[in-house]
Amino acid sequence: NIPEPLSSNSWTPLHFAARADSLEIVKLLHASGANLEARTIPAAKLDYATKLTPLRIAAIHGHLEVAEFLIEKGADMHNNDDNGVPPLCAAASFGWTDMVAFLVDKGAAVDVLDNDEFPAISLAALRGHHGCVLKLIELGAEYRVPKEGTMGALRCAAEGGHLDIVELLLDRDADINQCDKTGRSPI
Known part of the structure; x- marks a missing residue:
């Protein structure tokens, strides 16, 4: 025991x-x-x-x-x-792409939020994990327009200074004028 x-x-x-x-x-x-x-x-x-x-x-x-x-x-x-951090958000925040794919495959909601209302894709974008952001998009994570009250991936990538992720999201038609719950946009 x-x-x-x-x-x-x-x-x-x-x-x-x-x-x-x-x-x-x-x-x-x-x-x-x-x-x-x-x-x-x-x-x-x-x-x-x-x-x-x-x-x-x-x-x-x-x-x-x-x-x-x-x-x-x-x-x-x-x-x-x-x-308030679920395993999927933790894995995305640290850029563990294989772990993210595994957890979603096993039933984790791809758009699950942490306690601060960051979805997994936004946490990956904020920390500059390009591969993880791309995998979450492939798995169906919402990135074009964030859910009301959440922190959008584009804004997080811009805030983190991750040009490659900003370009990735814009190339996939993310809304450049999207605002978070405080009214802030990526620009």
Whole structure:
């Protein structure tokens, strides 16, 4: 039986194995009863890693085989951390194109929003992950006109200074006058 975190700055062994991309250890821990939905406990109030699941950790680091195993064994890909970030948004934010494609293939909503109302494609655009933006477009992510109240990919690419992504989106007829929830446009 695998214990849950015991102290104020603990991760379970499964969290560490997911972080280390140790698929064999992840499998062993699962076979021993590790909780796939266990959440980390932050070391400090400023710790960004607030109540992350092993799947979210795998998504952050692009550990595809670990994520595949966790989902196969029942990990919930729709389970957000305390910051409201689902695994798909985390993977897009870090530019893990294969992870993004896998999560969408397994049923993650391609236009899922994080807590700040950024869709995955906007997070990838903001951080300059051209390949990830292109993959999300291929998977059907909305980029032409953002949903009301969300942050559009074109504005995020412009804000991040990513000319290649701005060109990609404009070549695909993104609305240059699109405004976000605060009324700001890419120009």
